[in-house]
Amino acid sequence: MRRFQLYDSLSRSTRLFVPITPPRVGLFVCGLTPYADAHIGHARTAVTFDVVARALRRWGYRVFYVQNVTNLDDHMIERGGQEGTEPLLLAERxxxxxxASMARLGVSSVDLYPFATDYVPEILAQTKALVEKGFAYPSDGSVYYEVAKFANYGKLSGQRREEQRPGTRVETEPGKRAPEDFVIWKAAHPGEPSWESPWGPGRPGWHIEDTAITLRLMGDRYDLHGGGLELKFPHHEGEIALAEATTGSAPLVNYWMHAGLLTLKGEKMAKSLGNVVGLEETLDRFGPDTLRFFYLNAHYRSPLDFEEGKSLEEAREAYGRLSLPLERIREELRTGGAAREGSELPEELSAEAEALPGRLDDALAIDFNTREAIALLFGWVSRLGELAPRWEELSGGALDALESPYRWAKQVLGLFADPEGGSDVDLSPLVEVALAARKRARARGDFAEADRIREELRAAGVLVEDEGERSRWRLAPAGDA
RNA sequence: GCCAAGGUGGCAGAAUGGUUAAUGCGACGGACUGCAGAUCCGUUUCCUGGGGGUUCGAUUCCCUCCCUUGGCUCCA
Known part of the structure; x- marks a missing residue:
């Protein structure tokens, strides 16, 4: 197992990671409330922790990665009512x-997506325990957590309840003893999905579902908890209060990770603000690799601003430069290069190819610095560029060595996956016909005709690039021009 | 008001108690090309929010102020 450091938001410091029971690592990330389509802010968090899990697995840890699904809450009920759908069915849909979006994005590392309503027995048991221990009290069919009873409340967020402004959004619900108390079991209105309980029919409150799930799946204490920065308070604070009060064991989590928010023109992207950019639509326009590159090109804790017409266009250019040599390598390997007995790499370059994956691991081993890793990959591309004219002479072993840093990036960053879907039709014969015609035109000096063919192919999404007599072609990268 | 995260070149965005502060995008010049594209070489000198302090040396550590964003019980 490789040693690495990560920034822990609870201690506010970068710490060496030590699992509770190596090599196992429990990773829990707050998932989604699926009442609307995912946007590219959700996807940033998903990609962040996908890379965390991928890196840990590469480094020899056995990661159990759980991401919960809040499939029933006020939003789900409200949206279900609007659409005339049962909330639970809406959530499933x-x-x-x-x-499906996550699969397109290459987010493949999550082991389990538990639904909140599948843990109602655990939630009820925990609620009962909290009432018996005096941390929670029933009121009008609901059960509230009494924040004042938990001495450590605020240790994660630094919030102290007496310093908080009684904001307009703090509903002073009649049943609460104090405004900061929060509901853990909510009395159901007629017609809402509900479960029987000692306090009457009801459904789970928000914060408790995560702890009921993790106490069941991960035990009283586990290694890593992640989520978007906006969840730090009150949600994660609430989780600590609930779990540690229930079990008497602390800390619930050894390392807290919070991903920076994606902003749009400097403002948080959020469903409630209506300034969202849809994930599916973005994947359609730019493809998964460009989007992943955009995220990973910044540190996961930094705020990342999305600018329409700019951010992904720039990412596409940069990513294109990164991936072009790989396309050449793969082409050589595909067309017989794999078994070729050609020239070997210069010793220096060969040594660099061998050392690079380790250096890439080093970069990620300090709080998952994906930007540093990408900078190293660009350095590699520069070296490959110097070699460009002689690729077709290289041996299979040399080509394999050139590809190895890309394999690292594919495994850990999830970049350079094989092209998504692609066309069912192999275009090459058609393109070759056009290129043959263009070659004849060039041979007889009819450059106007040659340029016309090149331009028409470009309009059709095929880029033609000459190398002396020979012409290469490739598909234009996804994205609006 | 309180809490948290940020403020680095034209733009995006890393890093570090110490030679020229990565890398990319963009721009400009050159090589190559019929022209492009891709690639290579070069340029883009004056870039670390303000003010104090510690230090031989601060962008980095400390204090303070300013600004931006997020949170203060809906949120990735």
Whole structure:
């Protein structure tokens, strides 16, 4: 197992990671409430922790990665009512769409997506325990957590409840003893999905579902908890209060990771603000690799601003430069290069190819610095550029060595996956016909005709590039021009 | 008001108690090309929010102020 450091938001410091029971690592990330389509802010968090899990697995840890699904809450009920759908069915439908988007994005590392309502027995048991221990009290069919009873409340967020402004959004619900108390079991209104309980029919509150799930799946204490920065308070604070009060064991989590928010023109992207950019639509326009590159090109804790017409266009250019040599390598390997007995790499370059994956691991081993890793990959591309004219002479072993840093990036960053879907039709014969005609035109000096063919192919999404007599072609990268 | 995360070149965005502060995008010049594209070489000198302090040396550590964003019980 490789040693690495990560920034822990609870201690506010970068710490060496030590699992509770190596090599196992429990990773829990707050998932989604699937009442609407996912946007590119959700996807940033998903990609962030996907890379965390991928890196840990590469480094020899056995990661159990759980991401919960809040499939029933006020939003789900409200949206279900608007659409005339049972909230739980709506959740299933939206969640299926989310899974499909994640698959497109290459987010493949999650082991389990538990649904909140599948843990109602655990939630009820925990609620009962909290009432018995005096941390929670029933009121009008609901059960509230009494924040004042938990001495450590605020240790994650630094919030102290007496310093908080009684904001307009703090509903002073009649049943609460104090405004900061939060509901863990909510009395159901007629017609809402509900479960029987000692306090009457009801359904789970928000914060408790995560702890009920993790106490069941991960035990009283586990290694890593992640989520978007906006969840730090009150949600994660609430989780600590609930779990540690229930078990008497602390800390619930050894390392807290919070991903920076994606902003749009400097403002947080959020469903409630209506300034969202849809994930599916973005994947359609730019493809998964460009989007992943955009995220990973910044540190996961930094705020990342999305600018329409600029951010992904720039990412596409940069990513294109990164991936072009790989396309050449793969082409050589595909067309017989793999078994070729050609020239070997210069010793220096060969040594660099061998050392690079380790250096890439080093970069990620300090709080998952994906930007540093990408900078190293660009350095590699520069070296490959110097070699460009002689690729077709290289041996299979040399080509394999040139590809190895890309394999690292594919495994850990999830970049350079094989092209998504692609066309079912192999275009090459058609393109070759056009290129043959262009070659004849060039041979007889009819450059106007040659340029016309090149331009028409470009309009059709095929880029033609000459190398002396020979012409290469490739598909234009996804994205609006 | 309180809490948290940020403020680095034209733009995006890393890093570090110490030679020229990565890398990319863009721009400009050159090589190559019929022209492009891709690639290579070069340029883009004056870039670390303001003010104090510690230090031989601060962008980095400390204090303070300013600004931006997020949170303060809906949120990735």
């Amino acid at each position: 939206k969640f299926a769409a989310y899974r």
